[in-house]
Structure formats: C-alpha cells, structure tokens
Amino acid sequence: MLAPLPDRVDVVVVGAGFAGLATAAACRAAGASVAVLEARDRVGGRVWSRDVGAARLDLGGQWIGPGQHRLEALTRRLGVATFPTYATGAKLLDDGRRTRRYKGTIPSLGPLELIETHLALRRLDRMMAKVSARDPASSPDAAALDAMTVADYARRLRSRRARGLFDVALGAIFGAEAAEMSLLWFLAYLRAGGGLMALSEIEGGAQERRFVGGAQGVADRWAAELGDAIVLGAPVRRVVWRDGEVVVHGERGAIAARRVVIAVPPPLAARIELDPAGPARRDQLVQRAAMGAIVKVIVAYERPFWRERELSGEVVSLGGPASVVFDNCSHDLRQPALLAFVQAEAARRWTAAPDDAGPVLDQLARYFGDEARRPVTIATADWAAEPWSRGCPVAVMAPRALTSTGTTLREPVGPIHFAGTETAVEWTGYIEGALESGERAAREVIRAL
Amino acid sequence: MLAPLPDRVDVVVVGAGFAGLATAAACRAAGASVAVLEARDRVGGRVWSRDVGAARLDLGGQWIGPGQHRLEALTRRLGVATFPTYATGAKLLDDGRRTRRYKGTIPSLGPLELIETHLALRRLDRMMAKVSARDPASSPDAAALDAMTVADYARRLRSRRARGLFDVALGAIFGAEAAEMSLLWFLAYLRAGGGLMALSEIEGGAQERRFVGGAQGVADRWAAELGDAIVLGAPVRRVVWRDGEVVVHGERGAIAARRVVIAVPPPLAARIELDPAGPARRDQLVQRAAMGAIVKVIVAYERPFWRERELSGEVVSLGGPASVVFDNCSHDLRQPALLAFVQAEAARRWTAAPDDAGPVLDQLARYFGDEARRPVTIATADWAAEPWSRGCPVAVMAPRALTSTGTTLREPVGPIHFAGTETAVEWTGYIEGALESGERAAREVIRAL
Numbered sequence: 001m002l003a004p005l006p007d008r009v010d011v012v013v014v015g016a017g018f019a020g021l022a023t024a025a026a027c028r029a030a031g032a033s034v035a036v037l038e039a040r041d042r043v044g045g046r047v048w049s050r051d052v053g054a055a056r057l058d059l060g061g062q063w064i065g066p067g068q069h070r071l072e073a074l075t076r077r078l079g080v081a082t083f084p085t086y087a088t089g090a091k092l093l094d095d096g097r098r099t100r101r102y103k104g105t106i107p108s109l110g111p112l113e114l115i116e117t118h119l120a121l122r123r124l125d126r127m128m129a130k131v132s133a134r135d136p137a138s139s140p141d142a143a144a145l146d147a148m149t150v151a152d153y154a155r156r157l158r159s160r161r162a163r164g165l166f167d168v169a170l171g172a173i174f175g176a177e178a179a180e181m182s183l184l185w186f187l188a189y190l191r192a193g194g195g196l197m198a199l200s201e202i203e204g205g206a207q208e209r210r211f212v213g214g215a216q217g218v219a220d221r222w223a224a225e226l227g228d229a230i231v232l233g234a235p236v237r238r239v240v241w242r243d244g245e246v247v248v249h250g251e252r253g254a255i256a257a258r259r260v261v262i263a264v265p266p267p268l269a270a271r272i273e274l275d276p277a278g279p280a281r282r283d284q285l286v287q288r289a290a291m292g293a294i295v296k297v298i299v300a301y302e303r304p305f306w307r308e309r310e311l312s313g314e315v316v317s318l319g320g321p322a323s324v325v326f327d328n329c330s331h332d333l334r335q336p337a338l339l340a341f342v343q344a345e346a347a348r349r350w351t352a353a354p355d356d357a358g359p360v361l362d363q364l365a366r367y368f369g370d371e372a373r374r375p376v377t378i379a380t381a382d383w384a385a386e387p388w389s390r391g392c393p394v395a396v397m398a399p400r401a402l403t404s405t406g407t408t409l410r411e412p413v414g415p416i417h418f419a420g421t422e423t424a425v426e427w428t429g430y431i432e433g434a435l436e437s438g439e440r441a442a443r444e445v446i447r448a449l
Numbered sequence: 450m451l452a453p454l455p456d457r458v459d460v461v462v463v464g465a466g467f468a469g470l471a472t473a474a475a476c477r478a479a480g481a482s483v484a485v486l487e488a489r490d491r492v493g494g495r496v497w498s499r500d501v502g503a504a505r506l507d508l509g510g511q512w513i514g515p516g517q518h519r520l521e522a523l524t525r526r527l528g529v530a531t532f533p534t535y536a537t538g539a540k541l542l543d544d545g546r547r548t549r550r551y552k553g554t555i556p557s558l559g560p561l562e563l564i565e566t567h568l569a570l571r572r573l574d575r576m577m578a579k580v581s582a583r584d585p586a587s588s589p590d591a592a593a594l595d596a597m598t599v600a601d602y603a604r605r606l607r608s609r610r611a612r613g614l615f616d617v618a619l620g621a622i623f624g625a626e627a628a629e630m631s632l633l634w635f636l637a638y639l640r641a642g643g644g645l646m647a648l649s650e651i652e653g654g655a656q657e658r659r660f661v662g663g664a665q666g667v668a669d670r671w672a673a674e675l676g677d678a679i680v681l682g683a684p685v686r687r688v689v690w691r692d693g694e695v696v697v698h699g700e701r702g703a704i705a706a707r708r709v710v711i712a713v714p715p716p717l718a719a720r721i722e723l724d725p726a727g728p729a730r731r732d733q734l735v736q737r738a739a740m741g742a743i744v745k746v747i748v749a750y751e752r753p754f755w756r757e758r759e760l761s762g763e764v765v766s767l768g769g770p771a772s773v774v775f776d777n778c779s780h781d782l783r784q785p786a787l788l789a790f791v792q793a794e795a796a797r798r799w800t801a802a803p804d805d806a807g808p809v810l811d812q813l814a815r816y817f818g819d820e821a822r823r824p825v826t827i828a829t830a831d832w833a834a835e836p837w838s839r840g841c842p843v844a845v846m847a848p849r850a851l852t853s854t855g856t857t858l859r860e861p862v863g864p865i866h867f868a869g870t871e872t873a874v875e876w877t878g879y880i881e882g883a884l885e886s887g888e889r890a891a892r893e894v895i896r897a898l
Contacts, residue, residue, distance in 0.1 A: 146628075147626070177596070177849055179596035179848040180737075180847060180848055237686060237722070238686075267719075277836035280833035280834040280839075281797050281798065283840075284739070284740070287840070290736035290737045293733055344853065348729065348855065349730065384730075384733050385728065385729040387726035390729075390736070399600070400628045404793065404798075405797045406797065406798045
C-alpha cells in the first residue's frame with residue numbers, strides 16, 4: 001500500500017468511510033480518475049469489524065433496517081449476507097431501582113407513564129412532519145425551534161422513567177444528551193430516518209438486521225473494487241485551493257486535483273486547514289457541530305445463557321454504566337456475545353484503564369446471572385478516543401447553528417465539496433446517509449468537472 | 450524575521466496574543482529559553498490596531514476597566530497611556546420602532562420593564578454568586594444549570610424590550626446568542642468578570658478606558674522586549690509528544706522543547722494535531738467550544754458631529770444591523786470616529802461585499818443625521834473570517850460541555866499546556882484573562898521543567 005501517490009487526479013476524496021467510498025465509486029463510474037486518502041490503516045470509518053473470540057464482530061456501525069435502499073442494494077451486489085438481530089424472548093428494563101421483564105416496544109411503565117410516553121411520541125411525530133430534512137432552516141418557526149434544545153422539549157415529560165427512557169434512546173442514537181442538541185436539528189434528523197421509534201427499534205427499525213462477518217465486510221469488498229485508488233495511512237492536513245485547482249497535502253505527500261470531496265465528520269473536516277481559509281459562515285457552523293460519545297463493549301461468552309432464560313438480551317438501563325444492551329452473537333452462534341453501549345457523559349468519562357469493563361460485567365450479571373462475569377474475551381471501542389473519528393455515532397448540532405449561519409454542512413467552498421453522513425438528507429447519521437451523501441457529492445463534482 | 454528557528458528550547462509557546470506573550474515573558478523571567486510561534490505577521494491576537502484615517506484605532510479588543518490589575522500594571526510599565534472612553538451626553542435606544550435618548554445605565558424603559566430588568570439583574574447576581582469561576586462543574590446544581598441555556602433563563606423576561614436589551618448585551622459580550630450558551634458557563638463567566646453590569650458598562654465597567662495609539666501598542670512593546678524569541682508567519686500544525694519531550698511542527702519547520710503552551714482559542718487549539726492524539730474527554734470538551742462572531746466597523750469622520758448634538762455616540766439598537774455603537778475618536782480628536790458592532794447572527798451572515806457597510810451608514814444617519822453618510826474612511830474587521838481567530842471576542846461553551854466531560858480547558862495533556870483567555874478564571878474573555886491564563890500556564894511549565 002506504500003505505492004507512490006499519483007501526481008494528479010480528477011477528484012481526491014478524503015476519508016474511506018462509506019461516504020468516501022460512495023463518492024469515489026460514483027466519480028469513477030462517471031469516468032473520473034480518483035484517489036481516496038484514508039488516515040487509518042483500514043477502510044470503513046465508523047464501521048469497524050474485528051475478530052472477537054471465534055467470530056468477526058462489529059465495534060462500530062452494525063445494523064441495516066427497512067428503507068435503507070442504497071445499503072441494501074450495495075450489500076446484495078457485493079454478496080454480503082445479512083441476518084436478523086436476535087429479538088426472541090423478553091427484554092429488561094432496569095429503572096435504576098429494580099429490573100423488570102417486558103415484551104413489545106415500550107417498556108412496562110405504569111398506565112399514566114405509558115399514556116405520557118405515547119402522547120410525547122405522537123407530538124414529536126407531528127412536530128417532525130413540519131420540518132424539512134433537506135433544509136431545516138426553511139421550516140416554519142425554524143429559528144425558534146433552533147433556539148430550543150431537546151431538553152426544553154423533554155422537560156414536558158413528568159414521569160422520571162419516561163424521561164429516563166427518552167434520554168437512553170437519545171444516548172443510543174446520538175451519543176449525546178437532550179441538552180446538547182438543537183430541537184430543530186433533532187426533528188430534521190428524525191424526519192430523515194422516519195421517526196424516533198423507527199430509529200430505536202429492532203424489528204421494523206434501524207437495528208433490524210446485521211451483516212454476516214461484520215459490516216466492514218461491505219466496505220472491504222467495495223474498496224477491493226476501487227483497488228489502488230485507495231491509499232491507507234494517509235491523513236490529510238491541508239487543502240490549497242485556487243480557481244479550478246486544488247492541491248491536497250498530507251502524510252503521504254501532495255496530490256493535485258480538479259475537485260476534492262472531504263468525507264469525514266464535520267469536527268474533523270474543520271481540522272483540515274484550507275488555504276485560503278473557508279468562509280466565516282461555514283467555520284461558525286462547523287464549530288457548532290460536536291461528535292457524540294459512545295463506548296461499545298462486546299463481551300464474548302461460551303454460551304448464550306440469556307437466551308436459555310428466554311431473554312432476548314436487550315436491556316434498557318436508567319442506572320448504567322451501560323445504558324443499552326443487545327444480544328450480539330455471531331450469525332452462526334459460533335461466538336455468543338452481548339453488546340453494551342456506554343453513552344454520552346458515561347462514555348466521555350470512560351478512561352482507558354484495563355478494568356473499565358468491570359462495572360459493565362457487574363451490571364450484566366445483575367440482569368443475566370453470574371455466568372455474565374465469566375466472559376471468554378472483551379473487546380471495547382472508545383470512539384471519542386479514536387483519532388480519526390473523535391466520537392460516535394454522529395455529530396450533533398448545537399442550538400442556532402443551522403439557522404444563524406445561513407449555510408449548510410454540504411455547501412461547497414470553491415472546488416471543495418463535503419460528504420459524510422452528517423451532510424445527508426436521508427438517514428442522516430446512518431450508513432445509508434453516508435451513501436446518500438457520497439452520491440450527492442459525486443453528482444456535484446461530476447457536474448463541475 | 451526569517452531567521453532560522455532554534456533547534457531546541459525549553460518552552461514553545463503557540464500564539465503571540467496576550468496569553469502567549471504573558472506565558473513567554475513569565476517563562477523567560479524564570480530563566481527558561483522560549484520560542485513563540487505566531488501564525489500571523491503581527492502579535493496581539495484578537496487585539497489589532499490599524500491606521501484608520503489620521504489615527505491608529507482598534508479593530509479588536511480595545512478597552513481596560515477597573516479590576517484588570519495585570520493589564521493596568523503592564524500598560525503602566527510599558528509606558529502606554531490610557532484615556533477615558535467618551536461617555537458625555539445622552540445615549541440612544543433604538544427599539545426597532547423608534548429611537549429615544551436616555552442617560553444613566555439602563556435605557557429608558559417603561560416602569561414595569563425597568564422593574565423586570567432590575568429584578569432579572571438581581572436574580573442573575575444571586576445565581577452568579579453561587580457559581581465557581583475556577584471550577585464551575587463543582588458548583589451547586591452544576592449539571593442542571595449546565596443543561597440549560599441562557600435562553601431558558603431569558604424566557605422569564607416578558608417585555609420585548611427587556612429581552613432585546615439582554616440579547617444585545619450578550620451579543621456585545623460574546624458575539625453569540627442566549628440559546629448557544631450553557632447557563633452554568635455564562636454564570637461562571639459573569640463571576641470571573643464581576644457581573645453583567647460591570648461587563649456592559651463604560652463608566653466603572655469593562656469599557657471604561659482606551660489605549661492611546663491602540664491596544665496593540667501594549668503587545669508590540671512587550672514583544673519588542675521578547676525580541677527574536679517571537680517568530681511571526683509560523684502557523685503550528687502538529688505537536689508530537691513523548692514523555693518529557695515535544696516537537697512542534699509548523700510552517701517554519703520544527704522545534705524540540707520540553708514543554709509547549711498552546712495559547713490560541715479552543716476551537717483553533719483543536720485544529721492542531723496532537724500525536725499521539727489527546728484524550729477523549731478533552732476532545733469532546735473543545736468540540737463544544739465555539740467562537741462568537743463580531744464584525745467591528747469603524748467609521749471615520751471629519752468631525753465628531755454627534756458630540757455637538759450632546760450625544761455620547763453610544764447606541765443600543767434592537768433593530769440592527771449594528772447592535773451597539775460607541776464613540777471611537779482618537780484620544781486627541783485628530784481622527785473622529787464611531788464604532789459599530791455587528792453581532793452574532795448578523796455577523797455570521799456578513800459577507801465580504803464592499804458595500805456591506807451601507808446599511809450601517811444608513812443606521813448611523815438615522816441616529817446622528819445625514820453627516821453620518823459621509824465618512825472619511827471605513828475600516829471593518831470580520832473576526833469570524835480571520836483564519837487565526839475564526840471568531841470574536843471569545844469562545845462560548847455549549848450546554849453540558851463543562852459538566853459532562855470531567856475536564857477543563859486548562860487541564861494539560863502530558864507536556865502540552867493550555868493558555869488563552871478562555872482558560873482564565875479571572876476576567877475570562879478579556880485581555881486581563883489572557884494575562885492571567887498565561888501566568889498560570891507559565892507556573893505549570895516552570896514547575897515541570
């Protein structure tokens with residue numbers, strides 16, 4: 001992979017996550033020459049599969065759900081099989097005081113809490129329906145909604161458990177808290193993905209199916225098609241741009257191009273120096289995008305003992321340290337595993353101490369019995385500590401970012417274009433959004449070449 | 450200034466604003482060898498004086514007020530004179546419908562509005578008194594206050610004009626809106642500077658006096674003392690750190706050092722690559738710091754015609770585009786001038802079109818008569834467009850940044866220390882805070898050498 005860089009291509013793509021791969025594939029299909037510069041020694045970005053015990057499991061994005069047509073078609077074309085996320089048996093709700101079993105979508109709340117939760121969800125759906133995913137700033141009352149945080153909305157929920165469930169859902173979806181997010185941005189995000197329930201659910205939702213052999217297999221096979229257009233270990237630090245010409249400088253040297261597509265999360269895109277500097281409005285906007293934080297803990301076991309107790313493995317915990325737990329066995333059960341998400345504040349305070357997983361194991365033992373304390377192996381990914389992601393799953397937008405800057409994350413700067421799931425208008429924050437954004441960026445570039 | 454860099458010094462300081470200069474001066478006074486790498490071709494950072502017509506006037510920070518002891522002593526030692534900000538005559542309040550004259554501190558509101566404003570200020574003072582400027586996260590109810598924005602507080606103000614005045618004050622102090630700022634952070638900021646009225650006022654407040662010949666004169670004389678320790682035109686891009694050794698890489702080459710002090714605003718500090726990467730908690734924190742936006746427009750005239758009308762030149766406008774206007778004549782009146790602040794959203798949407806100042810001139814003509822349309826010259830600084838500041842006057846902290854990350858902007862990363870007014874615990878956001886932060890960073894470094 002240490003072949004010399006080409007001197008010149010039509011399009012340089014920065015980042016070989018799904019957005020960068022989609023950009024590169026579409027540019028190449030249109031006849032353009034492409035180089036993809038990737039900082040890591042692997043493709044996939046926030047999708048990352050690793051051997052954990054006897055199987056390759058996902059330490060990053062790992063699900064595909066209904067309505068994610070691009071990802072579905074890609075997966076099929078590349079011959080990667082999918083299988084349903086395990087959802088047989090009862091789920092658990094740990095409200096911080098006691099743990100109860102439940103079935104169905106919403107945990108076993110009291111009747112008033114249930115009514116309140118349903119009303120809140122319906123109200124969110126109504127608010128969401130008025131917001132444009134493509135151009136949230138053009139929505140009715142955009143400035144006022146953007147001056148509120150999701151916490152301002154959530155304060156209407158009076159039941160402690162209903163609020164707690166909402167917070168856990170936000171932590172799982174964003175790695176961030178209600179107070180950090182613009183309400184307008186949140187509604188646009190829900191709109192782009194079909195609503196809060198669709199984003200939260202396994203069956204019929206964004207967590208419906210998994211990839212046999214890990215989601216990175218899709219990226220790996222796709223990258224193989226792009227061959228030596230992909231350059232690994234090549235962080236980009238600086239883009240010098242003039243009319244109709246860019247020079248992209250990084251660890252592996254410089255490449256001249258007619259266009260560049262920056263396909264990394266907005267806070268990292270902000271760290272690539274543009275010369276001349278980008279416009280004030282874009283800089284002010286990206287300064288207001290911050291990555292969520294999630295630590296993904298995969299705990300591999302000899303046996304899927306929770307299944308034997310007629311538990312699905314799914315837990316929602318208001319106590320923590322893990323807020324959400326899923327069954328994460330390999331498709332063939334060769335490697336039984338649970339997956340625990342440590343989210344937002346708990347993830348930010350996570351340290352690299354080797355016994356960090358201890359409290360998570362204690363927590364799993366409370367839900368599933370003592371066998372949970374005896375894993376075969378544990379694999380963790382602290383995404384906020386990853387230099388080339390600095391958070392996961394997605395960048396959230398602070399209040400007033402969208403409406404006070406008069407621009408969007410996808411507005412080009414001269415010959416510099418932007419992709420990445422944060423720039424998507426469909427399934428923002430998901431692999432599907434990354435694909436959509438890459439296709440869109442490639443269309444912009446091809447039109448301009 | 451293109452002398453070769455030294456190979457090695459005890460301390461590299463990144464940035465020659467007041468924080469960097471204070472760090473360098475204190476390190477040198479303690480016997481350490483120092484190099485200050487400054488991206489711009491001048492020192493001073495967010496303080497920047499330029500010839501405007503017949504005088505050198507300030508396009509950046511320009512005031513000194515009571516209680517700013519470090520800046521006062523420094524100014525006296527370096528022999529830079531100060532003079533009172535002009536505050537003789539009536540002020541104007543433009544409420545977006547009509548413009549009225551007033552005297553005193555709070556504009557001529559109706560009696561109920563006045564009561565509301567006074568109550569709100571007293572309540573803020575009481576809240577502020579409970580918050581620690583040094584460690585806001587340790588204050589009572591810190592997490593809850595940090596989960597609120599200042600807009601959540603301001604919603605209690607029912608009068609349109611009282612709210613408008615509050616918003617204008619925030620825009621002038623932060624270049625940002627109530628909705629963008631953590632309430633906890635805001636209270637700590639007020640605490641560090643002595644309260645909202647002290648920050649807003651001329652007489653007895655942070656705008657009390659100006660510098661003869663411009664505030665940059667202080668930085669220039671100080672830099673002259675540091676001599677060739679200061680290297681201009683030397684942006685720093687990367688800091689490689691190991692135990693007890695750092696190598697600072699930038700435009701002008703590399704320097705090895707035992708310690709480095711990064712003395713630039715947090716969003717720009719985030720853009721300097723650390724190798725190995727900094728800890729997750731710091732990265733999550735700085736991702737949640739965003740610069741305010743202010744365009745400073747100095748309009749120079751033949752005569753100070755507003756003074757002839759017994760107007761002080763001070764205007765508070767709820768209409769805009771400029772939200773605040775001050776008299777900004779040179780101390781000797783050789784160059785009469787007004788100063789208009791375009792703030793927050795209006796500043797972010799400011800473009801570089803040459804006739805941008807037109808609406809500001811129209812606005813000044815409404816307040817001061819047609820003579821305001823005939824300036825001698827206009828000088829503007831769009832601070833968000835400045836590559837090495839990317840906003841002004843200060844970085845504001847988003848909700849939950851301070852309390853969810855378990856760190857502070859001044860916690861060192863190995864041998865890498867942080868200065869800059871945002872890291873100050875006294876007069877955060879002011880020149881005085883920059884000095885305090887530099888002294889503190891130098892103490893850390895000297896202790897460690």
